[in-house]
Amino acid sequence: MHTPTPRPARLATGEWLDRFLASDPGLTRLRTATQAVISVGLALLAEWIYVQTAHPLTVPAPTPGAETINRAAGVMMLMAGAMVGMISTFIGPMYATARQGIGALLVLPASLFAGIVIGLGLAPYGTIGLIAMVLVLGSTGFLRRFGANGFTIGQGLFMGDFLGMFLGRLTDLSGLGWIAGALAIGAAAAIFSYVTLFLPSRATAVQRLRRSFLRRADVVAATTVDLLDHPGSEALRKQQVNQLIRLNETALMIDAQLAESPRLPVGTTARELHRLVFTAELSLANAARFARAMTRLDVPAEALALARDPFLAIARRDAAGVEKAGERLAEWIHASSIEGDARVVLHRFVTSVSDFARVIHVLKNQRFEHSARPVTEEFLPAVTLAGGWLPGSSKVSATASEEGSHRGLHPSVRLGIQMTVAGVVAILVGAIVSQERFYWAVIAAFVTFMGANNAAEHVRKGVFRVIGTVIGVVLGAVLAHLVGQRPYVAIAVILVTLFVGMYMMRISYAFFTAALTILIAQLYVQLDEYSEQLLGLRLFETVVGAGAAVLTVIFVLPLRTGRVVRVATREVVEALSKLVGPAILRIRDSAYEVPLGAAARDLDASFQALAAATEPKRAMLRVPGSLGGVEQQWWYAANAAHSYARDLLVDSAHLEVIDGSGGDDVGEAGQVLIASMNELRRGLGEHATKRIYTRSASLFEHIATDLDDAGRLTPRQLTLRDLQLIDGSLAVLATAAGLEVRALDTPADPAV
Incomplete structure (x- = not known):
């Protein structure tokens, strides 16, 4: 390379x-x-x-x-x-x-x-x-x-x-x-x-989110250029994957706001803006992903250099430049002798770049209405925001709680019992540390349960609270001596610190905890009770309270992240089947014209929930063991299945149908794939499953070989390839989930 x-x-x-x-x-x-x-x-x-x-x-x-x-x-x-x-x-x-x-x-x-x-x-x-x-x-x-x-x-x-x-x-x-x-x-x-x-x-939420979407697209483009310049960098590969998840997050947030937004671009409906944002996000994500794939293939340096140009134009918001750069690479592919996977990836890259150029020209030039309009259009988003953000793992954690070993236990009951136990422990141990300041331990236990949905998230939040308190103790001591008994300066310090803590809280809860500790230090200065020993005592009580919460969620009605991840993965597989099934019907019947955009957005929403559920394992501060959920292989397989499904959405949109005996073969292969997806979905709901995932990739490969366009990069050949890749990623996921994976020609075990 x-x-x-x-x-x-x-x-x-x-x-x-x-x-x-x-x-x-x-x-x-x-x-x-x-x-x-x-x-x-x-x-x-x-x-x-x-x-x-x-x-x-x-x-x-x-x-x-x-x-x-x-x-x-x-x-x-x-x-x-x-x-x-x-x-x-x-x-x-x-x-x-x-x-x-x-x-x-x-x-x-x-x-x-x-x-x-x-x-x-x-x-x-x-x-x-x-x-x-x-x-x-x-x-x-x-x-x-x-x-x-x-x-x-x-x-x-x-x-x-x-x-x-x-x-x-x-x-x-x-x-x-x-x-x-x-x-x-x-x-x-x-x-x-x-x-x-x-x-x-x-x-103006939609207007602000659209602006953020364009900026996140710029960042994806810049990182992809860096990756093409340094194809061996694993850090850049992971960085690009994370930024694509954030781009998808922003697109879903726009969707969620469209239903009730009184201000939209002039002459545009909610459905039209949804289509534009969805197409832009899908095409850019695919282009970036194919660029990442080029760095692992035997792609000539000249092609990699040409692949950089569309992203440089994207960063400049130059739609015409994006299209021209894609055309130059298409001409190079046509004149080259490159074959195999490299040619497929380059071809798909050019198609994605062309799609993005067409839609981004419209999206970036839209002007929003200055006055509010009555909301009359019915638009059903794929996700509902919680406090302005995607709900994260809250819904799948609630489902896992109700379906877990303590069946029928509502999440609020589980949480209420855990918080009561943690409160008792925090008071008893906190009072041993200090009979006057034990309430700091209770507060620490209380906030550890806020905004966290399962055991691993609680553990991480407890750790961040301790880290933030340590930082806050140091900064609080310095600022306490600098401010002294000057209440107006103290108020200014409190407001500035509060702003920083609130702004950075989504990045790390440690920032908010540090801000609160500084605020408390200023409070006690004004109460004339401040001392370094007091801040040290707060640190000890925080450790007690956070520790009480962590031990409680581990040993009292634990909702382990591994269980939550299985539920989230099950929902991804279910959403995937609702996209794959109609796509297979579209291959066989030209009259079947059901739009797949809604199914794709539902898949995106399910994937974002899975991303949130696996965050404790993938984050910089990882929670080990069963609390952390699953191995990285699980995440990679689910991520791949999501990506291949998005390829399927594009490739199956405009294809020549496969009729006759070939169409029947597609139907049979599709039945095997859907049946295997259903088995995987059921197996994910079982603790020790004996279910079997049957591979279907060979069936789709055989169909592709028998077609008259075999060996060419036609939409239906690419669609059949997508189905093979989806089957492959789901087989890896099935293995990680404990299912037995069989090829179609694998004989059944007579002992079974």
Whole structure:
């Protein structure tokens, strides 16, 4: 294999800015972080005015320690308002309509108040208060059964109970009126931020996501050029695969927003924009994948150099340049003597580049409407977003929970039991470390369960919480000494730190944990209770709480990731069969014209869920053993099957049907493949399966050999090749899943 002479890989200006913006589809992280800072900032300002004018929870000046008490009272009022503002940032995006979102932001302070009543009322009673805290903690899991409303109420109850125990050092139930006022002020700030910032930007979601899609396409192009320049780099190969997954993620996010978006490109319907984005993503992903395949084949250096040019044009957003570069490579292929797999890959590469050039010219030149329009078109997306993001492994984890060894156990029941047990352990061990600060352990256990769906995800989140706390302790100590008793500077540090933590949280939860630790350090400085020993104690309590959560999910009703991955893979295979079956019918019957785009998008959504479920095994911080799920071979086989299915979608769109005896042979081969896919799907649902996957690739190969276009790169020959490759990747997957794989001519075992 020859390595081409490297040329400048990236010609687009502002490449680093593009990469930065491409990492945040639809600027969702930026919007969330900005809303959080503004909500908290407004709440702090309003609470400061409240404290300065109403003097809540203060005591008369002659009272011993009045200055310290009154200072603490003011800080706690600010903390109550800030808590409402920060939690509301996570709550609002969970609801589809403005009315639902505002309603939830009113329910949040009410549930916080109820939790404060519990915590404040039981604070003097020691053990009873701790039992109540455990029960409230467990209830946050059980309340998940009621969806977003249950999550909102559970969050409010627990955080309110925690705040109530904290406030017990300053007041009793007689101070509830002042506390209610602080919560109302925080809720008003949160609703104002939600209405003025979040809701207006929701109308432009499709426009922002389309911009992110184009930027992610630029990044895919730049990385592919790098890979063609350095064909032996495994790191670049993995990087390109990950970026293609992100490109597919953005396309699905656009799909999810199309159903309710009041602003679309001028003269374009939701279905039309869906088709354009789908075609662009499919063709670019295929082109990038074929370029990656070239680096493993005996492709001449001249062809690799020509293959770079379309991606350089893509990075420049030059649709005409993309098409011309593809034509130059097509001319080279026609004049060359290259044969075999290399010729097939090059041919498919040129076809994909040509498809992308046609659609990207339209997509990038669209102009969006300036005013909102009524949403009248019925469009059914393949996926529903959760808080502005794809749902990850949440749905497949829920299915795995209900189908696992504890059948009939609703995920919320499992979670409620686990959180209760973890809360008990955190309190018992945390109290041994410190009887005054044990609640840090409880908080650590609580947040370890937030946003994680199975054992491996909980373990990773617990580890990241400890790592983030270590970083936060160091930075918090430095900033505490630099800021000192300067409240305005402290507020600025808190807001900046909060923004960074919220913005980076999707990249790593450690950033958010570090930000919280810095925030807590500033809080205790203002309470005049700060010390390095206090931050060290927080680290120990965090280890206790995270450890309690991790041990609980491992030993108490564990939902192991291996089980979740099998469920996710089963859904991928089921979605794949719904695409392969109609494609086979299309090969035999020209009258069969059922669009396969919807089936392909369903397959993409299932594949994204599988990608999320296998993330703990593939991530930089890997979780070993059964908690981590499966070996890499499993992921590679599923990824390959998904890719070959997308080839099938393109190749079967315009082909000459195979009729007569050849058509009958296609039908028989298709029946074998579909039957094997069904066996694989059933086997994935069984712990120790004895099912058999029967290979069908030889049947499709025999059909291709007997056709009059054998040896040529016609659409039907490529389609038959796709079916062979799909069968091969599924056979690897079946082996990894424990099925026996047989060729058609393999004799049955008489003992079976």
